[in-house]
Amino acid sequence: MKDSGMIENARSVDRAATIVLVAGMSFILIPLAIAAVTATQPYETFIEAGGLSFALGGHFLDNMEKILSETKLLRQLGNSLAVATIVAVMKVGFCFLAAYALVFFEGKFRRALFAVMIATVMLPLDLRVITTYQIVANVAMPLNWILDATGANWAIEKVAGFRPYFRLSLLDTYFGTAAPIAANCTAVFIFRQFFLTLPKDLPRAAIMDGAGPIRFMIDIVLPLSKTPIVATLLFFFVGAWTNYLWPLVAASTPDQQTAVVGLARIADSDIDEIPQVPLLMAGALFVSFIPVALIAVMQRQIVRGLNLSSR
Amino acid sequence: MAERTKIIIENLSKKFGSVEAISSLSATFDACAFTVILGPSGCGKSTLLHVIAGLETASAGKIFFEDREVQNLPARERGCAMVFQDYALYPHMNVEDNIGYALKLAKVPKTERRERIGRVAEVTGLQSVLERRPSQLSGGQRQRVAIARAIVREPRVLLFDEPFSNLDAQLRHDMRRELAELHQRIGATSVFVTHDQIEAMTMADKILVISNGRIEQFGTPDEVYHAPESTFVAGFIGSPPMNLINGTGDGGAFKLRDGTVLSECGWNGHVVLGIRPESVRVDRQGAVALKVRYCEKLGSHSIISAELADGQPMRLTTPLGSSAEPSSEIRVNFPAKQLHWFDSESGKVIPRRSNGIES
Amino acid sequence: MLALILMFFYIPVFLAFFWSFFLERPFGGGSEFVGLQNFRRVLSDQEFWRAMWRTLLFMVLAPGTAIGVSLVLALAADRGIRLSHPARNIIIWPKAIAGASIGLVFVFIFNPHLGLFAPLNDLFPGLWNPRIDGTDAYLMLLVAQVWNGIPFNFIILLSGLQSIPDSLAKAAAMDGAGPWRRIIDIQIPLLTPQLFLTFVLEFVGSVVEAFGLIDTMTEGGPGGATTLLVYKIYVDGFKAYDLSGAATQTALLMTAVAIMVALQFRLEKRVKYER
Numbered sequence: 001m002k003d004s005g006m007i008e009n010a011r012s013v014d015r016a017a018t019i020v021l022v023a024g025m026s027f028i029l030i031p032l033a034i035a036a037v038t039a040t041q042p043y044e045t046f047i048e049a050g051g052l053s054f055a056l057g058g059h060f061l062d063n064m065e066k067i068l069s070e071t072k073l074l075r076q077l078g079n080s081l082a083v084a085t086i087v088a089v090m091k092v093g094f095c096f097l098a099a100y101a102l103v104f105f106e107g108k109f110r111r112a113l114f115a116v117m118i119a120t121v122m123l124p125l126d127l128r129v130i131t132t133y134q135i136v137a138n139v140a141m142p143l144n145w146i147l148d149a150t151g152a153n154w155a156i157e158k159v160a161g162f163r164p165y166f167r168l169s170l171l172d173t174y175f176g177t178a179a180p181i182a183a184n185c186t187a188v189f190i191f192r193q194f195f196l197t198l199p200k201d202l203p204r205a206a207i208m209d210g211a212g213p214i215r216f217m218i219d220i221v222l223p224l225s226k227t228p229i230v231a232t233l234l235f236f237f238v239g240a241w242t243n244y245l246w247p248l249v250a251a252s253t254p255d256q257q258t259a260v261v262g263l264a265r266i267a268d269s270d271i272d273e274i275p276q277v278p279l280l281m282a283g284a285l286f287v288s289f290i291p292v293a294l295i296a297v298m299q300r301q302i303v304r305g306l307n308l309s310s311r
Numbered sequence: 312m313a314e315r316t317k318i319i320i321e322n323l324s325k326k327f328g329s330v331e332a333i334s335s336l337s338a339t340f341d342a343c344a345f346t347v348i349l350g351p352s353g354c355g356k357s358t359l360l361h362v363i364a365g366l367e368t369a370s371a372g373k374i375f376f377e378d379r380e381v382q383n384l385p386a387r388e389r390g391c392a393m394v395f396q397d398y399a400l401y402p403h404m405n406v407e408d409n410i411g412y413a414l415k416l417a418k419v420p421k422t423e424r425r426e427r428i429g430r431v432a433e434v435t436g437l438q439s440v441l442e443r444r445p446s447q448l449s450g451g452q453r454q455r456v457a458i459a460r461a462i463v464r465e466p467r468v469l470l471f472d473e474p475f476s477n478l479d480a481q482l483r484h485d486m487r488r489e490l491a492e493l494h495q496r497i498g499a500t501s502v503f504v505t506h507d508q509i510e511a512m513t514m515a516d517k518i519l520v521i522s523n524g525r526i527e528q529f530g531t532p533d534e535v536y537h538a539p540e541s542t543f544v545a546g547f548i549g550s551p552p553m554n555l556i557n558g559t560g561d562g563g564a565f566k567l568r569d570g571t572v573l574s575e576c577g578w579n580g581h582v583v584l585g586i587r588p589e590s591v592r593v594d595r596q597g598a599v600a601l602k603v604r605y606c607e608k609l610g611s612h613s614i615i616s617a618e619l620a621d622g623q624p625m626r627l628t629t630p631l632g633s634s635a636e637p638s639s640e641i642r643v644n645f646p647a648k649q650l651h652w653f654d655s656e657s658g659k660v661i662p663r664r665s666n667g668i669e670s
Numbered sequence: 671m672l673a674l675i676l677m678f679f680y681i682p683v684f685l686a687f688f689w690s691f692f693l694e695r696p697f698g699g700g701s702e703f704v705g706l707q708n709f710r711r712v713l714s715d716q717e718f719w720r721a722m723w724r725t726l727l728f729m730v731l732a733p734g735t736a737i738g739v740s741l742v743l744a745l746a747a748d749r750g751i752r753l754s755h756p757a758r759n760i761i762i763w764p765k766a767i768a769g770a771s772i773g774l775v776f777v778f779i780f781n782p783h784l785g786l787f788a789p790l791n792d793l794f795p796g797l798w799n800p801r802i803d804g805t806d807a808y809l810m811l812l813v814a815q816v817w818n819g820i821p822f823n824f825i826i827l828l829s830g831l832q833s834i835p836d837s838l839a840k841a842a843a844m845d846g847a848g849p850w851r852r853i854i855d856i857q858i859p860l861l862t863p864q865l866f867l868t869f870v871l872e873f874v875g876s877v878v879e880a881f882g883l884i885d886t887m888t889e890g891g892p893g894g895a896t897t898l899l900v901y902k903i904y905v906d907g908f909k910a911y912d913l914s915g916a917a918t919q920t921a922l923l924m925t926a927v928a929i930m931v932a933l934q935f936r937l938e939k940r941v942k943y944e945r
Contacts, residue, residue, distance in 0.1 A: 013849040017746035021757040024743040024820075028761055031817065034786075035775045052778070052785050090674075116672075120679050122931050123924055126878035126900060130907040130916045131682035131689065142681060183678040201399035201472075204366050209413035209460070210387040219412070223403045242768035244882035245900075249908060260768040264886050267774050277778050284771045291766035299759045303825055 039063055039282035046278050063282035072254050073286055076262035079174070079251075080241050080287070083258055086178035087240035088233045091187055096229065099191030100217055104203055117185035125180055126245045133249050136176050140166035177250045177258070181240050187232045190306055194228045195221070231305020234298055238291040259287040315342040316377050316390075316467040316500050318363065323372035323382075325358055325524075332358040333524040335372070340517075342377075345494050345501045347515035349508060351547070355524035356504045357472055363502065364470050365389050376467060392461035393470040397477065398453045400445040400460075406432075407441040410460045417464070427463055434493065435459040451482045458490070462497055471503040475510065487513055508548050512536065520544050538651075542658040545585045545651065551614060554591075554625040556584045557655065571620040573599055574645045578652065578661065585651035588614065591627035597642035601625070603635045617641070686924065689917035708918040717894070717902070718919065724808075725877060725899040725923075731812055732880070733872035736819035737827075737865070743820070744827035745853060758828065765821035769814070769882030776814040777887045780806075800888070804895025807888050811896050814883045815876065823868045830864030831857060870934045874927055899923055 034052065041049075041057030049055070068074050098117065102110060125132065135141060143166050147153045157163045170176025198221075206216040222229075247258040254262060263283045295302065318340040325333040332355040340346040348356045361367040363374060365386030374382040381389050392413075400409050407428055408415075414424045432438045435455040445453055454474060461469055475483045491514050494501055505511055511518050512532045520527040520535060520543070527547075528540040539545035545553040558567050558581075565576035565584055573584065601617035604624075613634050616626050627643065635641050652661040690709065693702045712718050743761060747754045764772065779785045782799040790797055800806040834857060842852050858865075881900050884890060890897035890905065897905075899919065907916030 014749055014751050017749040017751055018753055020742055020746035021751075021753045024739070024746070025753075025757055025760050027817065028764060028820070031772065031775050031779060032763070034779055038778070050784070050788065052781075052788065116675070120675060122874065122928055123679075123683060124874060124878050126881055127924055127927065128679075128682045128686055128920060130903060130913065130920050131685040132678060133908075134685065134913075135677065135682055139677065142677070179674055180678040180682075183675045185675070199397050199399050201395035201397055202401070204361075204364075204393070205395055205399035205401075205460075207366060207386045208364065208391065208393045210416040211412075212387075215416065220401055220403075238766050242766065242771075244768055244770040244885070245878070245904065248885075249904075260770050260882075263774065264770045264882075267886060277784065280774050281778070284774055288767045288771050292763050295762060295766040296759055299762060303758075303829060306825075 035281040035284055038278050039285055041278045043276060043278055057278070059278070060282065063278055064286065066279055067283050067286050071262070071266055071283065072257075073259055073262055073266075073283060075255060076257055076259040077287065077290075079256060080258040080260065081290075082174050083178045083181075083247070084237045084240040086174060087182045088237040090178065090182040091184065091236045092229060092232045094182075095185055095187035095232070096191050096225070098185065099188045099195060100221060102188070103192055103195040104213070104216075104221075117188050120183065120185045121189075125184070125243075129245055129249060132180050132246075136170045136180060136250060138167050139170055140168045172251050172253060172256045177247055177256075178240070180250070181243055181246060187236070190228055190232055191225070194225060198224065227301065227305040229305070230298075231302045234294055234302055235306060238295060241291045263287050317342040318468065318500060318502070319373075319375040320363075321373040321375075323359075323362065323374065324370045325355070325362055325367060326370045331524055333362070336521075336524070336526060337372075338519055338526065338529055340500060340502060342500055343498045344516040345491075345503065345514055346517050346519060347511040348502065348504045348519045348521060349511040349547075350506065350521040350527075352506055354522045356506075356521055358524075359521070360393075360470050360472055360502060360504045363468070364391050364393050366393075390467040391470055392464050392466035392468075393472060394457045394461045394474045396473045398445070398457040400453060400456055402445055405442050405444055406437060406448070406456050409445065409456055410437075410463050413460065413464050431459045431463045434462075434496070450478055451486065454478060454482075454486060458493070462493070462499070465497075466499055469497075469499045469501045471501065471505075473505055474503075475505070475507070483510075490514065508550070512548075520547065522547075538660075539585070540660050542583055542585070542653045545653070549587060551588050551626045551628075553585045553587050553651070554627075555653070556586075556619065556623055556625065558582065558584060567619060567621040567623070569621045571599075573619075574650060575647060576652075581655040582661070583653040583655050583658075584645075585653060586645055586649060588626045588628045590646060590649035591625075592644040592646060593627070593629055593633070593641060594644045595642060597644040599643050599645060601627075601641050601643055603637055603639050603641060605637055606634050608634055615641070683924065686917045686920040689914055690921040693914050704914075708914050709922075712915060712918045712922070717897075718899075720894065721897050721899045721902045724895075724897065728812070728815075728880065728898055729873055729876050732815045732819060732876040733869060735812070736816045736872060737823050737868050739816065740820050740823035740827055740868070741858075741861075741865075744824055744831055745857065747824075747828055748831040748857075761824050762821040764818050767818070769818050769879060770886045772818060773814060773883040773886035776810065776817070776883075780810045800892075802892055804892055807892055807896050811880060811883055811887060814887065815880055818879065818883070819872060819875065823872065826864050826868050827861060830861045834860050866934065866937075870931060873930060873934070877923070877927060 037054055037056060038046070038052070040060040040063070041053070041055070042059040042062065045055070045057050045059075046053075098113070101107075102114060107113075144153075147156075153163055170179070202220065203216060206220055211219060241258075242260060243258075244260055244264070248261050248264075251257045251261070254265065257265070263280075263286075266283060267280055320336060320338050320340075323333055323336045324331065336359070348359060350356045358367060362369050362382075365381070365384060365388075369382045372382070373380060376389065401412065404412065410431060411424050411428050414427065419427070428441070429438070432441055435458060437452065437455055437459055440448060440452060445456065448456065457474065475486055478486060487510060494514075503510070503514065515532055517529065517531055518535045519529045522543050528535055528544045530538075530540075535544060536548055539548065539553065542555055546555055556567075556573070558565050558573065560566075560576040560578040560580060560582050562579075563575060563577070564572045565574050565582070566572050576582065576584075600620065601615075603615055603617050605616040607614045607616075610631070612628050612630055614626055614628050615635050616624065618624055629635075653659065654661055691703060691705060693704045693708070743757070747757050747761075780787065780798075780800055782788065782791050782801060787798045791799070796802075798806055800810045838856055838860070839852060842856050847855055877898075878900050880898055881904065884896055884898060884901045885904075888896040890901050900923075903916050903919050903923070906912045906919065
């Protein structure tokens with residue numbers, strides 16, 4: 001932390017900074033506080049008060065109990081956990097290996113590989129949701145094209161008398177939900193940046209000590225990368241958890257939906273009457289608790305590990 | 312005592328794209344000798360070391376360790392160890408693990424490993440810090456760990472890539488002495504790359520001076536200092552380096568552009584005269600007049616920067632106490648036996664007709 | 671994994687462009703090459719252009735506000751006062767909350783009858799009603815988007831500020847620059863790379879991230895006032911089963927985003943300071 005007091009006495013600046021931070025934190029916290037307070041009120045008091053009120057209602061546990069018994073949010077929380085974990089592990093694992101290859105090996109395809117990865121950062125999944133859905137709905141589609149284009153289908157039709165059409169849907173599976181989110185190489189840049197800060201003689205020293213590329217990765221690079229690995233794992237876990245559009249279309253049954261989608265579906269169900277606001281607020285807290293706790297506890301590690309300053 | 316291994320390099324070339332870092336270089340480094348590769352930055356000396364180590368592949372040519380051809384072997388099969396400029400210690404391992412990593416990879420049993428680490432730690436004075444991480448060590452200690460890591464494997468060849476360049480002057484001095492003693496004890500064939508001529512002069516059995524990927528001279532420190540084979544070597548070695556004066560040999564005399572005669576000369580045409588600053592004799596009756604520009608008093612001696620009659624700069628060192636005022640004139644002699652003559656085109660030394668070197 | 675990237679990134683991108691030249695029938699009913707007809711249809715559709723303009727306006731307003739607010743917060747947090755520590759933690763919490771979740775909270779807060787402004791509406795009926803007034807709805811969306819967008823920008827800008835060497839601040843102080851001047855003369859210029867990064871990321875982000883908010887807060891209404899392109903594509907593709915139309919709009923949107931990102935990168939090269 002910088003000690004600006006060293007330079008000069010800047011009371012006015014510090015006072016302004018304090019006001020700014022108080023305002024900023026209020027802006028962030030007030031919606032959460034309102035959600036939290038409302039989540040403690042029973043539906044009846046909420047109606048009587050005519051909506052938003054700042055009185056604690058003492059019914060938080062009742063509302064939570066309703067969430068657990070009357071909705072599928074608990075199961076959907078499990079889905080979120082599974083999908084977010086798969087996404088984080090796939091993304092970090094691949095990006096770590098890719099960045100390792102990019103930084104420590106010379107190769108003809110290095111530039112091409114890099115370009116292939118940059119493109120994935122530019123066009124987010126939500127932008128190509130229509131066609132990604134079609135692919136996940138039938139991952140065999142490219143195979144059908146190939147068979148069509150090469151004339152293999154034509155030949156099979158001649159011989160067997162029917163035209164094969166392969167169909168394999170990954171909709172409503174964890175993998176089908178997770179894989180498209182994971183098909184993104186942002187972390188390659190983070191790891192690449194980190195590897196470039198390692199001493200340039202380190203790989204040479206390892207070679208002289210008799211370590212091959214795999215040994216060097218496992219014994220030296222992996223332990224040194226603990227901070228960025230933990231940070232990116234958490235970051236992508238949270239990112240996948242809060243994803244909405246893709247999980248919304250990739251899973252159609254409530255049993256397979258993620259918690260965030262499930263919560264939004266509960267809100268959808270009763271449009272005409274005054275909504276069960278306290279219950280919804282409790283639900284919002286319920287589905288947000290795990291990622292917020294992770295971010296709050298691991299804030300330092302995440303910021304340090306992503307090393308965003310030097311990009 | 313390590314196996315005796317001499318290193319033979321034959322017509323070695325290394326290209327990076329179209330840039331030739333080393334061009335057709337041949338040399339033999341004697342077994343158990345301490346050879347220093349000396350040159351300015353960017354001359355290809357580190358590349359040469361990396362090629363010997365197997366960290367870079369040679370573009371052409373051969374390298375032998377004794378009679379084994381090694382230029383196509385991967386680094387780990389060559390039996391070299393290396394000490395790096397920035398130490399390249401593994402930051403997440405303690406000193407003991409850093410030193411023992413190569414042994415662990417070589418599947419040396421744990422008890423033997425501990426014993427060898429202990430022995431090396433004793434030699435390098437690291438026993439008390441074996442549990443520490445590199446970040447908890449001083450610069451000198453890190454340097455010792457890097458050396459310990461290299462010698463623990465009892466390598467046939469020890470390579471050093473400017474290992475002292477991050478140390479301060481006093482530490483560098485101490486490490487030079489320690490490393491020289493260590494070399495006496497372990498006796499591995501050692502190759503040491505540096506741009507620091509003092510390191511080269513004090514530690515080397517033989518110095519290989521290179522510039523632009525070519526050998527300028529390969530000889531003992533004495534030869535390199537007292538009988539430089541080119542103007543490059545003459546101007547690179549010595550502090551301050553040898554004075555190199557352009558002039559013309561004409562009728563047995565060496566003349567400057569304005570006709571001033573500096574000394575006798577056995578050649579005709581353009582030629583370069585070299586003389587070490589400490590060889591110039593200040594003498595009231597001297598034949599050559601110099602105009603003093605500046606005088607640095609260093610205590611043990613003074614360095615006078617001066618100008619010849621035609622404006623060419625030259626420097627001379629004078630013993631303790633003697634100095635000169637700026638803008639004053641002093642007279643000096645150039646002792647004939649201390650003169651070196653170089654071809655002004657090629658920069659190569661013109662061999663003496665007299666027999667050998669006098670000092 | 672490369673296969674996954676091919677499968678779930680490159681093939682969908684390619685497919686969007688491919689389908690934009692075909693009339694694709696839903697439920698695998700076959701396809702027919704129609705040339706530029708899809709583009710003609712989409713580009714002559716008033717709804718498309720309205721959604722496009724709303725998206726563009728959103729792409730300017732949301733990143734601008736979010737980055738402006740984050741910059742002020744980051745400058746304040748960089749002062750190293752007592753509040754900096756909790757602020758650094760709390761301000762990034764929204765990163766962990768899905769737009770679709772906080773959307774529910776905001777829709778309640780801004781509810782004209784139950785929310786924060788309900789008393790105001792009692793005094794001046796009809797002053798605030800995002801369910802009827804398109805501008806109110808757009809504003810509500812913007813506030814929620816800014817709330818959700820602050821953390822990431824804040825992290826990037828704050829780490830940027832903290833990587834500026836202390837000696838520079840001291841040198842500027844010796845040159846007579848007070849803390850306010852230093853913000854303008856030293857900190858913001860040296861923060862240019864981070865500011866660019868946040869703009870690039872926010873630009874792309876604001877196109878798509880608003881989806882969760884729109885779907886839970888307004889469903890594109892009232893009267894289409896909050897129908898951004900990403901929401902329109904979703905409705906066209908998944909509700910109206912107009913695959914060709916949705917694919918064509920996807921192709922257009924992807925092209926627009928790619929061009930803008932490329933332009934920003936081009937611009938960034940010019941303003942980078944070597945340190």
